[in-house]
Structures are given as C-alpha cells and as structure tokens.
Amino acid sequence: MSWNDHYRTEFTGSGTEALSIAVAIAIAHKPEVREPEVIIPAYGCPDLVSAIIAQGGKPVLVDLLPESPYMNEARVRDVITTETVAVVGVDFLGIPERLDVLSQICRDKNLFLIEDSAQRFPPVSSDKPLADLVVLSFGRGKPINLMGGGAVFIRRELADRSLAVVDRYPLSDLVTGFTWMLKRSVFNLLMARFPYYFLEKIPLLGIGETRFRKLKMISRLELPAELVSSGIRYFHGRPLIHRLYDRELRFIETFGWKLLGKRESGRACGDPDSETPRLRYAVLAPDNELRNQALRSLNRSGIGATAFYNNTLPRIEGVDELLKEEHFPCADDFASRLLTLPCHEDVKAADIALIANIFSELGIHR
Structure with a gap:
C-alpha cells in the first residue's frame, strides 16, 4: 500500500470504529487531560459524534468557510483549549480538507491531526503524511466498498506508543467463503442503480437517511490483503x-x-x-x-x-x-x-x- 512507508495499518469493524480508535490514541497521548475535546466541522456525518463520545470525549464544533466544506481555520484556533487533544479534518465527498492548514495549527498547539478519509481514496496523507492518524471506511457507498470494515493508519513514529490502545479491542477474522461471496453478489445486485432506486422508496428501510447511532462495539478485523487490493483496483478502474x-x-x-x-x-x-x-x-x-x-x-x-x-x-x-x-x-x-x-x-x-x-x-x- 502506498502509505506503508509512513503509517502502520489496523483494520477495524467499520469506519466509525476506526475513527473512535484514532480518537482513543489521541486521548491516550495526553493523559493529563481529564475532559478531552475533539474539534470537528459543524456540518458532517453524525458518526463523527458517535466515535468521539464512545471514548468519553467531547465534540467541539467549528463553522465552515463561506460556501465551502472547509473548516474555518480562525474558528479552529478560537476553540482550542487546554482540554483539546485532536482536530478531525474531513475529506468531503472526495474533496480533501486543507490538511496543510490544519497540520500547521496542530503543530503549533501540540494536537493530533486526524484525517477522516471515509469519503475519499486514497487519503491525502498516503503520499504526504500531514495527519498523525488517518481513517478509512469500507462500507456501502464508500470509495472502497467491501460491504463493511474500516482502517486506521497510525503514523509509524507513534505506532509503538499506540499499541496499548489498539490492543484493547478484540481481533477477529473475516471469512470470505461461499456464504460471504453469495452475500456480496446479492448486495452488489441490490446496490445497482434501479434496484437501489426502488429500495430507497421503502420508508421502513431508511436507506439514505441521516441518523445518529451510538457506537456500541469496537473491534479490529483481520482483512485478507487480496480483498483490500481488489477493492482498490476496482476503485481505480472507475470512470472520472x-x-x-x-x-x-x-x-x-x-x-x-x-x-x-x-x-x-x-x-x-x-x-x-x-x-x-x-x-x-x-x-x-x-x-x-x-x-x-x-x-x-x-x-x-x-x-x-x-x-x-x-x-x-x-x-x-x-x-x-x-x-x-x-x-x-x-x-x-x-x-x-x-x-x-x-x-x-x-x-x-x-x-x-x-x-x-x-x-x-x-x-x-x-
């Protein structure tokens, strides 16, 4: 993987779980902070909030720049306190946050920068490691669709000190046998344009709705390397x-x-x-x-x-x-x-x- 030189990869049960582990690592590196705060954009997925509160953190919201998905860097600086541990830069629908701007703020204030790249692949930091931690999601509708799972990249300089946090969470294998392949085939069929169009019309399914869900479980996942590689190859073959x-x-x-x-x-x-x-x-x-x-x-x-x-x-x-x-x-x-x-x-x-x-x-x- 292109990011291997800069980051150690841990696969997780979902992108939200990956973000929560990233938050846990940031909190663990500042043990003196009693009520950790994590800065996020005021417009975003409610899973951002779920991931933070699952670690006992407090989400601190920041306004955007006018007519833009980018966080207002002046407001980011304004809300930083002695309790702040991290800033989450979200790559919105494939448009990357200005990580160069946010990384300068984080360096100045000794904070962790987390790149939430659930909606973009590859992450900006895969080639230019601006973020301390990077999050991917492999769920439905994400760039690399593996029917679930996620990943957190940990900067190699931090990896050894983060092991105690990562090891808190159980590790399980993803079994990709006949049943899994059949499930994937049905899943991909239903996600095709016209079946998905009709599924979206069924209110009880709640497809496409923005909902807040508490994160009840966090786990790591042993994903087969070839499965991840095939997902990446398929993504790069998509038309622009x-x-x-x-x-x-x-x-x-x-x-x-x-x-x-x-x-x-x-x-x-x-x-x-x-x-x-x-x-x-x-x-x-x-x-x-x-x-x-x-x-x-x-x-x-x-x-x-x-x-x-x-x-x-x-x-x-x-x-x-x-x-x-x-x-x-x-x-x-x-x-x-x-x-x-x-x-x-x-x-x-x-x-x-x-x-x-x-x-x-x-x-x-x-």
Whole structure:
C-alpha cells in the first residue's frame, strides 16, 4: 500500500470504529487531560459524534468557510483549549480538507491531526503524511466498498506508543467463503442503480437517511490483503464522472450555482490528485428554495440527487440531545443549499445531459 512507508495499518469493524480508535490514541497521548475535546466541522456525518463520545470525549464544533466544506481555520484556533487533544479534518465527498492548514495549527498547539478519509481514496496523507492518524471506511457507498470494515493508519513514529490502545479491542477474522461471496453478489445486485432506486422508496428501510447511532462495539478485523487490493483496483478502474459534470454543468454558475471542487487549470480546486474518482458530485444552489425545487425535478426524472446530511450536526435528531444549541451561519447556509449528484459507474453521458437540461429549465423559469 502506498502509505506503508509512513503509517502502520489496523483494520477495524467499520469506519466509525476506526475513527473512535484514532480518537482513543489521541486521548491516550495526553493523559493529563481529564475532559478531552475533539474539534470537528459543524456540518458532517453524525458518526463523527458517535466515535468521539464512545471514548468519553467531547465534540467541539467549528463553522465552515463561506460556501465551502472547509473548516474555518480562525474558528479552529478560537476553540482550542487546554482540554483539546485532536482536530478531525474531513475529506468531503472526495474533496480533501486543507490538511496543510490544519497540520500547521496542530503543530503549533501540540494536537493530533486526524484525517477522516471515509469519503475519499486514497487519503491525502498516503503520499504526504500531514495527519498523525488517518481513517478509512469500507462500507456501502464508500470509495472502497467491501460491504463493511474500516482502517486506521497510525503514523509509524507513534505506532509503538499506540499499541496499548489498539490492543484493547478484540481481533477477529473475516471469512470470505461461499456464504460471504453469495452475500456480496446479492448486495452488489441490490446496490445497482434501479434496484437501489426502488429500495430507497421503502420508508421502513431508511436507506439514505441521516441518523445518529451510538457506537456500541469496537473491534479490529483481520482483512485478507487480496480483498483490500481488489477493492482498490476496482476503485481505480472507475470512470472520472466528475470531469463530465465539470464540463457539462459549468453553465449553471451563470445562474448563481457553485460547483464544489471544480477543476481549474487542469486540476481540481483544492485537490492534489484530480484523477481520483469522486463519491458524489456536489453543487451549491443560490438558495434553499431553488435547491429543493431542483431535488424534486431531478428525482422525478430518476436521477438520485440528494441534500446529503441536510442539516448541521446540532440539528440532527439524536445529536441535538448531546450538543448544546449553537448557530453556525456558514455551515447552516451550506446545509440548506447543498445538492449532490451520483458519480457511480452507471451514470452515463445521457444522464448528465438530462441533468444539465433540468438545471437549464430551472434557470430559465426562475
């Protein structure tokens, strides 16, 4: 693996479990801290909160930069206290956080930097080890889909001192026999475009919903190297759908929309590796009303558009009981205007032409 020179890898039961182990390592390296705090973006997956509270930590939320998934570095500095142990930089839908900025803050304040790369592969730190710890997820809808599991990369300089933490968690083998292969075949069939479209319509399944779930168990997993390697090979063979979106949707910026992570001068904005397939393609609408109108129009046409998390963390059911009510103006605005489009291999040029036509009609009739 490209990161082996810089990191030791521990496979885990899920990406959330991997993040929780990363948090545990950061806490263990600061034994003098009694009420450890971990800084995370105010807009993100509720699993961020689950992973932190499972280790007795306190999530500290930070606002975003305007019209951006990046954390506001000034606000990061403002919330750091003597109890802070780590900052989590989240690579949003394949668009990496500005780890160079966050790593400078962490070095200045003697904090751990955790790169949450559950939505991006490879992690930024695999080639340039800016983060002390890196987290991957191998679950449904993630870049490397192994039907579950995750990984935490531990910087080699920290690996020996982190063994006591890692060894707290039981290790089990993943058996990839006939039953597992059959389950994977059925799983992949159901996750194909049209079966998944109908599964999403069944309310009891709750597919695609953003939910807060407490992390009840943490374990390590012995994953076969060939399984991980095959998942990586498959990922690198996926088409770069975001390039088509960049080209075909450029015109919607004249209507006040914003393409996030758009390629500029041959590279994706803020992306050190523009050849990396995206998890989904993200755009910001001019306002909430037009975003919701676009969602309705796109989904009526069979396009799997989403508002993604739809709310900031303090407004997600379950999380709101754990965090004090705060206002994060940029994150609130981002959540109200974000729209995401599919980037999987079943998306064809005709689908993107249909999407472009829908956006064009919305702009004309606005």
